[in-house]
Amino acid sequence: MTGMLDFILDVYFYWVIIYFIGVNITYSILLVFSYREIATYMRRQALGDFRALLQSELTPSVSLLAPAFNEEATIVESIKSLLKLNYGKYEVVVINDGSTDKTLETMIGEFDLREVRQLYIPTLSARPVRCIYRSSSPEYGNLLIVDKENGGKADALNVGINVSSYEFFCAIDADSLLEEDALQRVVKPFLEDERVIATGGIVRIANGCEIVNGRVVSVGLSRKLLPVFQVVEYFRAFLSGRMGWQSSNALLIISGAFGMFRRRAVVEAGGYNPATVGEDMELVARLHRLHLERKIPYRIVFVPDPVCWTQAPETLNVLSAQRNRWHRGLMDVMKMHGVMLMNRRYGPVGRWAMPYFFFVELLGPVFEFFGYASILVLAIRGSLDLQMVILFFIVSLLYGVMFSVGAVLLEELSFSRYPNPKHLALLLAMGVLENFGYRQMTVWWRVRSFYDYARRKKDWGTMTRTEFAKAKSRID
Amino acid sequence: MKSIEFLLLFALTTAVTIVVVLLAVSLVIRKAVAVARTLVRGKLYDIYTEAAAKVLLSEIPSEVLSGKPSELFAYYDLLLQPIRSDLLEDSKAFLNQKRATLKGVLLDFSQDLSGEARERLTYCYYALGFVDEEIRRMRDRRWWVRANAARALGRYRARRGMFVLTDALEDKREEVRSQAMKSLIALAGPEALRDILQRSKGISRWHAIELSAEVAKFKAESVPLLLEALSYSEPSAVEFAIEMLAEVGFVDAVEPIRKIARGGVPANLQLTAIEALGRLGDTRGELLLLQLTLDPNVHIRMKAMDALARIGTPGAAEFVLERVAAGELPEKIVAVRALNRLGERGRRIVRDLLNGSVPQLRSVAAHVIDFAAPVGT
Amino acid sequence: MPERILVAEDQLHVRRLIEMKLKTLGYRVTTVENGQEAIEIATKILPDLILLDVMMPLMTGFEVLSRLKQHAKTKKIPVILVTAQSKEEEILHGLELGAEDYISKPFSPNELGARVKKVLASRTTKDS
Numbered sequence: 001m002t003g004m005l006d007f008i009l010d011v012y013f014y015w016v017i018i019y020f021i022g023v024n025i026t027y028s029i030l031l032v033f034s035y036r037e038i039a040t041y042m043r044r045q046a047l048g049d050f051r052a053l054l055q056s057e058l059t060p061s062v063s064l065l066a067p068a069f070n071e072e073a074t075i076v077e078s079i080k081s082l083l084k085l086n087y088g089k090y091e092v093v094v095i096n097d098g099s100t101d102k103t104l105e106t107m108i109g110e111f112d113l114r115e116v117r118q119l120y121i122p123t124l125s126a127r128p129v130r131c132i133y134r135s136s137s138p139e140y141g142n143l144l145i146v147d148k149e150n151g152g153k154a155d156a157l158n159v160g161i162n163v164s165s166y167e168f169f170c171a172i173d174a175d176s177l178l179e180e181d182a183l184q185r186v187v188k189p190f191l192e193d194e195r196v197i198a199t200g201g202i203v204r205i206a207n208g209c210e211i212v213n214g215r216v217v218s219v220g221l222s223r224k225l226l227p228v229f230q231v232v233e234y235f236r237a238f239l240s241g242r243m244g245w246q247s248s249n250a251l252l253i254i255s256g257a258f259g260m261f262r263r264r265a266v267v268e269a270g271g272y273n274p275a276t277v278g279e280d281m282e283l284v285a286r287l288h289r290l291h292l293e294r295k296i297p298y299r300i301v302f303v304p305d306p307v308c309w310t311q312a313p314e315t316l317n318v319l320s321a322q323r324n325r326w327h328r329g330l331m332d333v334m335k336m337h338g339v340m341l342m343n344r345r346y347g348p349v350g351r352w353a354m355p356y357f358f359f360v361e362l363l364g365p366v367f368e369f370f371g372y373a374s375i376l377v378l379a380i381r382g383s384l385d386l387q388m389v390i391l392f393f394i395v396s397l398l399y400g401v402m403f404s405v406g407a408v409l410l411e412e413l414s415f416s417r418y419p420n421p422k423h424l425a426l427l428l429a430m431g432v433l434e435n436f437g438y439r440q441m442t443v444w445w446r447v448r449s450f451y452d453y454a455r456r457k458k459d460w461g462t463m464t465r466t467e468f469a470k471a472k473s474r475i476d
Numbered sequence: 477m478k479s480i481e482f483l484l485l486f487a488l489t490t491a492v493t494i495v496v497v498l499l500a501v502s503l504v505i506r507k508a509v510a511v512a513r514t515l516v517r518g519k520l521y522d523i524y525t526e527a528a529a530k531v532l533l534s535e536i537p538s539e540v541l542s543g544k545p546s547e548l549f550a551y552y553d554l555l556l557q558p559i560r561s562d563l564l565e566d567s568k569a570f571l572n573q574k575r576a577t578l579k580g581v582l583l584d585f586s587q588d589l590s591g592e593a594r595e596r597l598t599y600c601y602y603a604l605g606f607v608d609e610e611i612r613r614m615r616d617r618r619w620w621v622r623a624n625a626a627r628a629l630g631r632y633r634a635r636r637g638m639f640v641l642t643d644a645l646e647d648k649r650e651e652v653r654s655q656a657m658k659s660l661i662a663l664a665g666p667e668a669l670r671d672i673l674q675r676s677k678g679i680s681r682w683h684a685i686e687l688s689a690e691v692a693k694f695k696a697e698s699v700p701l702l703l704e705a706l707s708y709s710e711p712s713a714v715e716f717a718i719e720m721l722a723e724v725g726f727v728d729a730v731e732p733i734r735k736i737a738r739g740g741v742p743a744n745l746q747l748t749a750i751e752a753l754g755r756l757g758d759t760r761g762e763l764l765l766l767q768l769t770l771d772p773n774v775h776i777r778m779k780a781m782d783a784l785a786r787i788g789t790p791g792a793a794e795f796v797l798e799r800v801a802a803g804e805l806p807e808k809i810v811a812v813r814a815l816n817r818l819g820e821r822g823r824r825i826v827r828d829l830l831n832g833s834v835p836q837l838r839s840v841a842a843h844v845i846d847f848a849a850p851v852g853t
Numbered sequence: 854m855p856e857r858i859l860v861a862e863d864q865l866h867v868r869r870l871i872e873m874k875l876k877t878l879g880y881r882v883t884t885v886e887n888g889q890e891a892i893e894i895a896t897k898i899l900p901d902l903i904l905l906d907v908m909m910p911l912m913t914g915f916e917v918l919s920r921l922k923q924h925a926k927t928k929k930i931p932v933i934l935v936t937a938q939s940k941e942e943e944i945l946h947g948l949e950l951g952a953e954d955y956i957s958k959p960f961s962p963n964e965l966g967a968r969v970k971k972v973l974a975s976r977t978t979k980d981s
Contacts, residue, residue, distance in 0.1 A: 043620040044651055047627060052689035055940075057723055059685060117842035121805065134847075191681040192650075217911070387482045394489045402492070405500050412503055421507045428500045525866050529873045533962055584866045591961025 006383050009374045013388045016371045020395045023360055024402065030244035031406045037243045038414045041304055050184045054088055060191070062090040062183055062260070063164030067156035068174040069097045076110045078174055081214025083143065087183040091142045094174070095160045098127075098150030107145055112136045124158040124271035127151035132163065153256070154272035154279035161263065161271055170260040171280075175311060177206055177214055178258070182307035186260045189301040197265040197287060198300045200254030201307035202238045204417070205231045207314065216309050219417050221426060226319060229438045230312045232431045235407035239304060239414075246302040250353035252288070252333075254300070256280035258308035265298075276336070278329015285337045288349045292340075306417055320445045327449040330362050365446040368396065372440070397435050404431030517577060524581045527562075531555045531600065532585065532593045541592070552599045559604075579606055579628075586631045594633075601632040614640040619649040626652060630659025638663055645675040657683060661690040666698040673705045673713040684716045688723065695724045706732045711741075715748050722752035730758045737764060747779050754783025762789045769795045774803070778810040785814035793822045800829075800837070808837070812844045856901040856973055857881040861891035861917065862935065863909045867958075871904060874962045875969065888912030892920055895927050902973055907936045907947070915950060922951040931972050935960075 053059050064082060068075055075094070082092050096104050107113060113133040120129050126148070133145040148159050157171050168190060170183065182201065190196045208222030221228055245251045259280065266272075269290050272279045284300065291298040313319040334341075334357070341358060343350040371392055378384040408427050411417070418424055531552075540551050563574060582604075585597055601607050610632070613625035626644055629637035641663070644656035653676050660668035672687070673679070679687070691698045698720065705717035706729075718736065721729040730753065737749035750768065753761035761783070768780035769792075777799060784792040796818065799811040812829065815822040830841035858880050862868040872882045883898060885891045888909050895903060903921070907914035914934055921927040931953040936943055944955055953972050956965055 043623075047620075047623050047651055047655060049686075052686045055692075056685040056688045058681065058688050058719060060681075116846040117839065118847045119809065119839055119843035188682065191685065193680070212911075391482065391485060391489075394486070394493075398489055398492060398496075402496050405496050405503075409499065409503055412507060419511075421504055421511065424507050425504050428504065431500075521865070522869075525869045526873075529866075529870045532870070533874050533877060535877075581866060584864070585870070588864075588867050588870070588958045588960065589962070590959035591963065593962050594959065 006378075006381070009378055010385070010388070012370065012374055013385075013392060016367055017388075017391060017395050019367055020399050023364070024395075024399050026356065026360065027240070027399070027403045027406070031240050031403070031410070033244035033247050034240045034410060035413075037247050038239065038304055038410060041243075042414050045305070048188070050181065050188075053184055053188070054086065056088075059088045060168060060187065061166040062087065062187060063160070063166045063169040063263075064090055064092045064183075065095065065157055065160035065164065065169055065171050066092065066174045066176075067095045067097050067153050067160065068099065068103055069150070069153075069156075070099045070101045070103060071174050072099070072102045072106050074175060075103050076106060077214055079107070079111070079143065082178065083140065084180075084213075085178060085183055086180040087187075089142075090183060091144055091164070091166065093144045093146065093160050093164055095156040095163075096145065096147045097152070097156040098148060104145075104147055108133065111140050111143060111145075113145055118163075121162060123162050123267055126155045126158040126162065126271075126274075129159060129163075152274050152279075154274040154276070157279070158271040158274070161266060164263065167263060168260055169263050169266075170258070171256065172259075172308070173257045173310065176203075176257045177211065177216060177309040179307050179309075180215065182258070183260075185305050185307055186258075186303050189299075189303065190260070190262065193299060195297050196262070196299045196301055197291070198254055198259060198261045198284060200242065200251065200300075200302050201258040201260075202302075202304050203234065203255045203257045203308050203310050204306050205234060205312045206309035207312050209309065219419070221418070221423050222314075224314055226314055226316070227312045228426065228430050229434045230319075232404050232408065232427055232434060235411050235427075236403055239410045240403065240407040242302045243304055243410075245353055246300075248348040248352065249299055250288075250348040251300045251302055252284055252349065252353050252357060253281045254284050254302075255308075257310050273336075276329060276332035277325050278332050281329055282333050282336060285333050285340070289337055289340055289346065292346045292349065304414070306415060316441075320441075323442055323445045324449040324452060327362075327365075327446040328453045330357065331450070331453050334358055334362060365443040366450070368443050369447045371396070400435040400439055401432050404428075404434065407431075517573070520574065520577045521581060524559075524578050527559050528578075528581050528585060528600075531559065532589070532596055549599065552596060553603065555596075556600065556603055563604075578604070582606070583628065583631050586633070598633050601634060602636075607632055607634040607636055610634070611637055611640055614644060619647075619652055622647065622649070623651045623655045626655035626659050630655070630662040633663060635663060642671055642675070645671060646677065653677070654683060654686070658686055661687065666691065666694045666701055669698060669701040670704065673701075673708060673710070673716065678710060679712040679716045684712075684719070687716065688720060691720050691724065699724060699726045699729075702726075703729060703732065706736070711745055715745055718745075718748050718752045722755040725756065727756055727758045730756055730760045734761055734764055737761070737768070743773075743775075747775060750776065750779040750783050754779075754786035757787050759787065759789070762787060762792075765789070766792060766795055769799065774807055777803075778807055781810055781814040785817040788817070788819060790819055790821065793818050793825060796822075797825065805836070805840075808840050809843065812837075812840050816844050855879055855881050857883065857898065858902045858904060858969065859891065859895055859898070859900040860884045860904045861886075861888065861909070861914070862904070862906040863887060864906075867906070867935075870962065871965065874966055878966050878969075880969075888914070888917040891917050892924075892927075895921060895930065896924060899926060900930060901976070902969060903930055903932045904969070905932050905934050905952075907934055907943070915947060918947065918950045918952060931976055933968060933972060 066078070066082065071078070079092065079094060094107065112135050114136050115131055116134045118132045120132065128149050130147045130149065133147070135141065135143050144163065146159055146163055148156065161169060168187060170186065172178065186199050186201050189199050205227055206216055207224070207227035208220040209216045210218040210220065221231065242251055242253065256279065265287065266283070269283070269286055273282050276282050287300065313322055340346040340350040341354045375384070375389055375392070405428060408424070408431055412424060418427070534555055536551055540547055559578070563571065563578070582597060582600060589597060607629070610625040610628045613621050616622055616625070622644065626641060629641060638660070641656045641660050644652055647653050647656065657672050657676060660672060669687070676683070702717040702721050705713050708714055714736070718733055721733065733749050733752050737746060737753055739746055750765070753765060765780045765784050766789070769777050769784070771777055771780070781796050781799065784796065793815060796811050796814050800808055800815070803811060812826060816826050826841050826844065829837045830845065832838060858875055860868060860871050860875070860882060862871065862884070863886050868884050868886070872884050875882045883894060883900065885894055889912060891903070891905065905914045905917060918932055918934070921930065921932065932951065934947045934952045934955040935958065936947065936955055937958045947955055954968055956968055
């Protein structure tokens, strides 16, 4: 019997090592694709000129949708900075998702809001709308506030879509810090190609940056450890991950912090799904699925230009809650759209992207976790094959380091937003260091989220809401 | 596990690790070098800016300015002497960097100068060989080289480049076509529209936006070419022409546009034409628009109502009222909004609806009054 | 006593060009790169004329202009706006805020010199 256990564990080790090597190869391929895409993008960037876009009558109007829940401390500043974007015609729609604090009152006071008898057509079904407000001052003429019953972010976004009337809408978080020309950059792909239905922007970490009037004025790194780890992670995810997928039109995630969509396409797809915590990814997956099933030509594009900055969690509690939620969102997407998995009918999305997210992103932490667990078991039983263990650690370490370094490399070769060589060295060092504890923590959090998912944990965690608020009002 | 396999794997992973570490280190070094080089280039940029400004600003005696061109050019050459001799020194590698920096400086100036100083600048581009360099680059295999060359030729205002630019309108790469388009407009003004609208493989919305900036600058000159374009076969070119004519406000375009609005063309083209009739505001379009409010297609009906509201046709109120009664909610909203802009009679009707007996129409009327968004948003 | 001119412009080559042209014409020139510095230096040296670029990062020329006009020491200094866009609303806005004149890019250096001369001349006649 015990021999059986050893045998199983041995086989498991082989499997994990092969898995890691396989993942390495996948990452390398993604990295190469990303590099090519970014090189192309940078070259096109150098040629681009947004002057005409800012002045022309033909420039399309955009609705900026910002769901807000209990943001009384920061909502005014966020709205003011959103109103100052460098774009021709756009409206800012703030959806108050039944806040229990003074978010609504604060806005009414600050922006001179009055109720308007605007007709609300619930094209997408959502929780009831209580009232629609506009400002009495001409200076806030493009501000629209919608007060509704609480229903979660997806629900709030659906209300925003219902209320907005423009061809394109941009879904952001209320505390996203947008760059001045964010809208210009993210709308451009739609104008160049009629088939484009969604574009995602890159989200960068604002901790440690100097922020003036809601704009990032100079880029820096936080002095705290956690945000710096996340900077490297975001590079991995955005630059070397998403950019690579885009080349085969298989981009499965558009960050909830910043994404622009063609309103018609989203309405036809049914809007956001309030039944999932991963509403951003679920919508994109559904858009792929419907267009592929109905054989409608489409493209989903990623704009790697830094356009949006966000405050990253600085405490373990908030960070673990966030990762827990992301992973549960991923599980939802797999469950709802599992039909696409390895299904040739769904092109590169079914053949490559879905399997990647399933085996590497979703199950990866599980494999890794059981790797560590097996080592422990074997050690206790005294039948530890040291060579295997060493190999396991080396390979898993390599897998982390290579990808991180590659991602930082991509950033440096393209946007080079961190001008100080010291920062660069720090990021590289962190790319290595994160494999000695940080990564293991995220693995544990994600494995635990399976249990939470099974228990049908549907919310964002009310406890974490207050901590989100606390984390948000703190700037490094 | 066999020791040999293990050792092999171990060696492999170590090798990869070393490669990665070297990569990381070289990245940091490269960054530091780049920072240093930027400083050097910055200084070079400074020097060349001074030198170029001197060339551009030096006083030229008025007899020379109004004299023979050959004498003027000789004078320019004299001014360029210091820069030329500076470029002759140094090794080939540094020479490339110098030329690139000088080109950058001169390109930067191209945006900001006008008048005689600008003429001098154009002369510099030719005299220093930059124009010929770019023309050669237009045949490069790499698309970004071609695109950058096309852009430069426009910035230089180098008429010598017009042939290659016109050919580039049919380049297989979109970015090259786009730059060629812009440069041709910069060189030839609205006249370039003919070639652009006929030869480029379709005008995307992005192109339309860029071209519209040019048309806005040269409204009167653009009109004949836009009118011509109304009869082209490429729908996106026709759509662009319609939009621009409406934007410019050339009222006599109503006749040809009306033909397009009548139908028998792609749907979005017809809608654009209907909207244009509204924007042009000429009563010659009224009859057709009134007919179109009875069209089976709801989008066409809504566009027609919007257009009638923009023109302000008094008799339209009756037609529009029909749609208030018969249409679905979105159409009702468009109809009531149109009524609100159809003079006193229309506004009275809206007020009646506001106080009327149909709840749905009451809220539509309230919506329109409270949220009187401009037509055609 | 040659007049002193303050030039606020973020782009290096334009700054140099204007500086050189004005120096050739015999003025004393001080240059700054952004709006913040413009206000600080203007308050300190009290130039005879300010050439203000509209399109500057962080603080636009209009903001600088209105601040200068609010400050007792600087509000009498004539300002010429340098604008890249020739949109009517922009120009009117600038003139309403108190600018003496404007020059739009692309500009001819000779024209710039002439305008500067005119504004300075009208100021001395106003004072006398």
